Structure formats: structure tokens, C-alpha cells
Amino acid sequence: MTMASAPARSQNRSALKRAFERYPFLPALIILVVLMVLNGWFQPRSLSLSGVTGLIKTYLALMFLAVAQTYVIYAGDIDLSAGAIVSLVNVVIVAVMTALGGDGLSVMAALAVGIATGLACGLVNGLVVAALRLQAIVATFATSIFFTGLALYIQPVAGTPAPAAFWRTYGGRILEIPFVFYAVVAFAILLVVLVRTRLSLRLLAVGDGQQEAYQSGLPVTAIRMGGYALCGVFAALAAFCITGDTASGDPLVGGKMTLFSVAAVVLGGSALAGGYGTVVGSMIGALIIGFINSLVFFVGTPSEWQNLVQGLAILLALMAGVLVGRRARA
Amino acid sequence: MIKLKLNGVSKAYGATKALSQANLDIEAGEVHVLMGSNGSGKSTLSKIVAGSVKPDSGEILLDGQPITITGPQSARSHGIAIFYQELSLAAHRTVAENISLANLPSRAGILVDQETLEERAQHYVTLFDGVTGDGFSLDAVIQDLRADQRQLVEIMKTLSTEASVIIFDEATSALDRAQVDRFFEILRTLKQQGRSIIFISHRMDEIFAIGDRVTIIRDGKIVGTKRIADTNPAEIITMMVGSHDEAGAKPAGHSAPTGAVASALSVQNLTGRGFKDISFTVRKGEILGFGGLHGQGQSAVLRALFGAIPPTSGKIDLDGKPLDPANPRQTIRHGVAYVSGDRAREGVITGRPILENVMPIHYLRDRMKLAHPVVSAGKALPALQALRTKFAGLGFPISSLSGGNQQKVVIARWLIDRPAVLLLDDPTKGIDLSAKTDLFALIRKLAEEGMGIVLYASEDAELLDNADRILVFNGGSIRRELTGAERTRYNLYQAAYEAA
Numbered sequence: 001m002t003m004a005s006a007p008a009r010s011q012n013r014s015a016l017k018r019a020f021e022r023y024p025f026l027p028a029l030i031i032l033v034v035l036m037v038l039n040g041w042f043q044p045r046s047l048s049l050s051g052v053t054g055l056i057k058t059y060l061a062l063m064f065l066a067v068a069q070t071y072v073i074y075a076g077d078i079d080l081s082a083g084a085i086v087s088l089v090n091v092v093i094v095a096v097m098t099a100l101g102g103d104g105l106s107v108m109a110a111l112a113v114g115i116a117t118g119l120a121c122g123l124v125n126g127l128v129v130a131a132l133r134l135q136a137i138v139a140t141f142a143t144s145i146f147f148t149g150l151a152l153y154i155q156p157v158a159g160t161p162a163p164a165a166f167w168r169t170y171g172g173r174i175l176e177i178p179f180v181f182y183a184v185v186a187f188a189i190l191l192v193v194l195v196r197t198r199l200s201l202r203l204l205a206v207g208d209g210q211q212e213a214y215q216s217g218l219p220v221t222a223i224r225m226g227g228y229a230l231c232g233v234f235a236a237l238a239a240f241c242i243t244g245d246t247a248s249g250d251p252l253v254g255g256k257m258t259l260f261s262v263a264a265v266v267l268g269g270s271a272l273a274g275g276y277g278t279v280v281g282s283m284i285g286a287l288i289i290g291f292i293n294s295l296v297f298f299v300g301t302p303s304e305w306q307n308l309v310q311g312l313a314i315l316l317a318l319m320a321g322v323l324v325g326r327r328a329r330a
Numbered sequence: 331m332i333k334l335k336l337n338g339v340s341k342a343y344g345a346t347k348a349l350s351q352a353n354l355d356i357e358a359g360e361v362h363v364l365m366g367s368n369g370s371g372k373s374t375l376s377k378i379v380a381g382s383v384k385p386d387s388g389e390i391l392l393d394g395q396p397i398t399i400t401g402p403q404s405a406r407s408h409g410i411a412i413f414y415q416e417l418s419l420a421a422h423r424t425v426a427e428n429i430s431l432a433n434l435p436s437r438a439g440i441l442v443d444q445e446t447l448e449e450r451a452q453h454y455v456t457l458f459d460g461v462t463g464d465g466f467s468l469d470a471v472i473q474d475l476r477a478d479q480r481q482l483v484e485i486m487k488t489l490s491t492e493a494s495v496i497i498f499d500e501a502t503s504a505l506d507r508a509q510v511d512r513f514f515e516i517l518r519t520l521k522q523q524g525r526s527i528i529f530i531s532h533r534m535d536e537i538f539a540i541g542d543r544v545t546i547i548r549d550g551k552i553v554g555t556k557r558i559a560d561t562n563p564a565e566i567i568t569m570m571v572g573s574h575d576e577a578g579a580k581p582a583g584h585s586a587p588t589g590a591v592a593s594a595l596s597v598q599n600l601t602g603r604g605f606k607d608i609s610f611t612v613r614k615g616e617i618l619g620f621g622g623l624h625g626q627g628q629s630a631v632l633r634a635l636f637g638a639i640p641p642t643s644g645k646i647d648l649d650g651k652p653l654d655p656a657n658p659r660q661t662i663r664h665g666v667a668y669v670s671g672d673r674a675r676e677g678v679i680t681g682r683p684i685l686e687n688v689m690p691i692h693y694l695r696d697r698m699k700l701a702h703p704v705v706s707a708g709k710a711l712p713a714l715q716a717l718r719t720k721f722a723g724l725g726f727p728i729s730s731l732s733g734g735n736q737q738k739v740v741i742a743r744w745l746i747d748r749p750a751v752l753l754l755d756d757p758t759k760g761i762d763l764s765a766k767t768d769l770f771a772l773i774r775k776l777a778e779e780g781m782g783i784v785l786y787a788s789e790d791a792e793l794l795d796n797a798d799r800i801l802v803f804n805g806g807s808i809r810r811e812l813t814g815a816e817r818t819r820y821n822l823y824q825a826a827y828e829a830a
Binding site: 021193196197198199201202204205208209211212213214215216217218219275276 | 380382401402403405406412414417418419420421422423427431432433434436440441442444471474487
């Protein structure tokens, strides 16, 4: 009996190991479920439809930005200007919408301009990091200041309202279903397509080793630039969400999101060194940060302690993720 | 028909000429072997052809037409592919993805065509059916594979380029017999298809099994090309050695200690990662040399004796007392000293003064908790002076010294409290000639004072000139011991290049 059960157990064990290897976001998923349960425990209404809608509305932007950051981190790079791109796109689209009159067509035009802006910012980053070979961490820090400067030039102070056509749609419902759910579904489809692209695979290969990728005959510079370009486009999408959520233009709105996006990627199980990770994990990571923030609020933490507790909770989540992952893979 | 022709190709790294005026013809449908000792220029030559190294001068002709190779991508577009000795695989990607990495099949322009990707990979995996071993599949992740399986993936990846000129740079080093046999069958098929293979290997039996012609390189120069059918191993080794085969006569100037002298270190059946069943004795006053090709276990044995990588089994006696090399702190306290050739990573403490670079071993062995600068200086100065180290002052940063003097500081560290055994792991890497001479004179002096010394040197001349006895490593074990007049370059090469 014991003879027979031992291999069976080891097979289960290796199946578990394989699952964790193939889906590195599993530890994050477990943490997310625990946080959801805790949220429901302390505030049952937080898991109602309106509660979840509100959470997604607030954190969809961070989810997009975490995905943006993931593509850069895939290749072993980093983008510290992601938040600044969000700010820039935010003020650009508000300015364009207002200038064109604020109707549906002007919103569409503004979104197109916004995507182009994000793409341009990403290409600038790719140029300085991949083509000019400056250190990613410092170079994108510099471009973040540059992008923030542009945003401040376009709109020196916060508070220009976005046209109602835009934020009413974002916060509203279509066929009784909140708009953000459509956004999430579209987002998911986009990611499923992107996972299958050559760029995604090549970014991961570059992250596994630039020298090896180069020797294999991959166009490493172009691939890294592609990662930054994709990051810029997703940062623009994040900006759309934040504009819909805040209903106004703010030249500094994205700045503090940058490091949250990096944290979300790591929480999601991706390796900062590159070569290993998933975009789904980063989305879950962003949601973990969202649930931690709301949980800290629901348990009634005094406002002056909220930051401290948030920080500790994120640290705990990171540790738990590492521990669960290590256990399962061992 | 000549497929590929190199005309006067040269490449220098600083003052060292890695390749000078190389001329080479590769015919269509032949396996052309490149032979040469460590650092003779084989890899530089193949990297130039594959585009990852740019030559300083010379011309490359493909099918009679001069071509310019600007990088690996451009080499590939000319139909030239290379198997990289150090592998070029993405560790977190699957076997199938790695095989087609540079040429991913696509659908709708941007998506990866998974079916074609797997079909194509399957074609190359099938070539090795039955010899790939457990756990090998199209969707296996590279980092989960064994060394030989990874090497097979790199071979498949190279084959998948379907290039007309393929370079295999030590493609068989991790493979077992069955895998090598299968690989050679595939090479014969490629030959029949009229493709040209440049084959680099250190295994003499393989060269005679698969090669058509062999070109010997020595010190960056092409020595000659022979038809394999018209030559023999002895002739090839003679060509690699050259005419300057001075027997290891130099150490004879002093009297090598004989059997009566007590042993400083005795090792029995030491086994660990990268070496097995290593047994030898170092007598007091003796310099024992470790020789052979790079990475045959020499460094691993030294590091195991030092406690940096624990051995799995074996017995070590230091000065007649058993030694358990659990970690470097233990072995240091028992009187083992280890000097690595990789100064930057394992020797100097960068950014710190010379004094701090000399003292740490003394602090450890003396169990000192407080360091008094004057007392420390009093101990550091004699050790540095004994080595004739040139330095401006103990307070100057270590980086102000030349490479040779930095290495002297690292050695001085071990001399404040006399160690019983000094392990030298390729200690003169990147040091200029005069500093080398200085260092070896010093090492001989330490030996004469009764220390047991083990010297691994990747430069064969250093070994032949300085070691009293040489143990030749091959494939992780000791193949031959060379003593007295046997210490010739010829014998050294012969033992090193024998089939492992």
C-alpha cells in the first residue's frame, strides 16, 4: 500500500509544481482570494455588484499600467516614466476634447490623439534606453521629468473638467451592465491576443539573456523598443480610465502610480530581471493593491495610520507570494 | 568546390593577437575540423565567421563573392549558422520556442503560429528520437533540462537554420556516446546535402570519426591543413605543440623534494560536482601542477578543498590531520589558502585601502575582534615587502595598483599567518609578463620554505616552467601524472586531448 501511494503523491506534487511553474501568478491569485474574503468579512457590501464596480472603476487604470510595465519588465528593462505618460495623456485628451467641443466625435478624436501620445512617449523611452543604451532606470526617470514638464506646460494646474460625454460613459451603464465591465472584457481579449504575439515571446527571450538573444539572430534593439512602445500605448489606456474616473485633467495624476505598477508586476509573480512572468499576474497584482487599500479603510484604520498599514500589508503580500511560490516549486 | 574562404583575417584584443592573417578554405560537403590548444584562436575565428565578432582586417568570400558580415543576423542571411559553445538558449522558454526563436512562424503578421512552431520543432526533435532522455518534450522549459539535453536543443536550434555553412563549436562536450553517434549520423546527412561543417572539438577520437580535413591553429596563426585520412593523432599534437617544445627542464634547477618529505596535503577519492575520484598528495616544499583543458575539474577541486563548494565524498588530510572542508572559514583556520585568478570578483575588496585588503584573513585566523591600525600595519608591511609589492601607502585604494600588484596584495593576505597549503587557481590571469615572473619566483620561495603548493594554470607554459609534477585533468578526473623529464608540452597535450 505504502509503495503504491508514494509515487502517486509525488506525481501530485510534481503536477502542483508544474502548475506553479506554468502559471506563476497562482500565489498572487491565492492572496487575492484571501483579500476578497477579508473584504467581504469586514464590509459585506464591498463584494456587491456596486462595490466591485467601484473598485474596478478606481483600479482599472492601475491594472492597465501594471500591464504596460510588464511588457518592459519582460525584456529585463523598467519604465519609471509610465506614470508621467499617464499624466501627459490625461491632460492631452482633456485639452483636445475641450477644444473640439466635447461631443462623441471629439472624444473619439481625443482618444486617438491620446494613443498616439502614449506611443510617442514609449518610442522616446525605447530610443534612449535600447538604441542609445542608457541605463533604463535613470533614463526613464529623466524622461518622466520631461513628460511631466510637458503635461504642466499643457495644463499648469489640476482641475480642468473633462466633457460629460466622456466620464458619464465611463461611469455609466450599457444594457444595465456597468461600462467598466465591457472595458475589462475588451482588455482581457486584447491581452489574450497579445500573449500570442511574436513580440511578447521575443521580449521574454531578450529578458532571458540579451547576449544569447543577439547571438540567436534576434533584433534585440528593435524588440526592446517594441516593449517600450507597447508600454506607452497601455499607459495611454490607463490614462483614459483615470480620466473617466476623476472626470478632470491633472498634470500630476499619474506620478505616484509608477512604483505601484512595478509593485503590481512583482506581486503578480514576474521576475524583475526579465524573462519570466505573465500579464494576468500583473492585473491580479494591481487588484491586490486595490483590495489592500480598501481593506485598510474597511477595518477602520485611523487616517494617519493608513499609509503605514498599507505599506506593511503590501510587504506581507510580497512575502506571502514568494513563500507560497517557493514552497510549491520546491 | 570552395564554399567559404577566409583571406588574411586578423583580430586583436588590445595587445594580444587573437588571430593573425588567417587563411582558410572550407569546401562544400566537408566536415572541416579546427584544432588548437586553449586560447589559440579557434573560437575567435568561428565567431568572426558567425558575425558576433568583427575582424580588424581581412576578407571573407562566400561562393567566391566577398561578403561583409555585420552581425549574427547578417551571417544568418548569408546562410551561416553557429552552435555556441556557451549556448544561446532562453532559460524560461520551451524547447519548441527556442528552436525557432530567431525565425518564429507567424500568422496574420504578428501572432505566433503555434502549430507550425511545434511541427517544425518536432522535425528536429525527431532526428534525435530515443537519445533525448527523460523529461524531454516540445513544451519542456529549458531550465528544467539537464546539461546534455540543453546542448541537444542548441544543436536542433542550429540545425533549424538550415544554413549552408554550420559551425559547431564544442557541440559534443556534454553529450553521451549514443547522443554523439546520432549527431554524427546527422552531420553525415548534412554533408551529403552539400553543406559545409566547421567542427571544433577536443576529443581526438571524434575528430577522426567525423572529420574530412583538419586545420591546426597555434597562437592565433594557422599552422597547416591536413586530410584526416593522411594524418594521425601524434602528428596533429606535434603541429599543435610546435617546434619550441622545451621539456620542463627549468624546475630541475632546484632539487624537487623526494618521497621522504612529509606530505602537506593528501586527498583520497574526492568526488563532487564536476570531478570524481581525485586522489593525490602534495609534499611539503613541492609545487604540484594541475593541467589539461579549461574546465576539466581543476578549479572545482581547488574550490572544494577550500570549502567553497562542499564535496560529496572523499577524505582530506592536512598536515596529517583530517580536514572537513565545510566552509572557507573552517579551512582558512586550519591553514588552507586559496588565491583565485578572478581578482575582481574573488580577490580584491574593491574601493577599500590596501591595508584592509591585506588584513581580513589574519583577523579571521587570529579571531580578532578589534583592529588596531598601527598593529595591523606592523603585520601588513612585512608581508607586502616580502612580495616586493609596489605601493604608495597602506591607505591608498587597492584600485591604485596594477593588476600584478593587486594580486600580490591578495597573496600577502595569506602570508601573515603561514598557511600549510596554498591553492592557486589560475593566479596570473591578466597579469603582465614581468609581474608573472616575479610571482612565480615568490611562489617557488614559499615552496622552498616548506609550504605545499597546488597550482592550476590555464597557460601550459606556466605549468611546464613551474610545477614539479603535473596532474593532467580530463573530464573531471586525473588522467596522467607527469614527473621529471616527462613534463613536455607533447605529453601534456596528449593526455589532455585523449578521449575522455
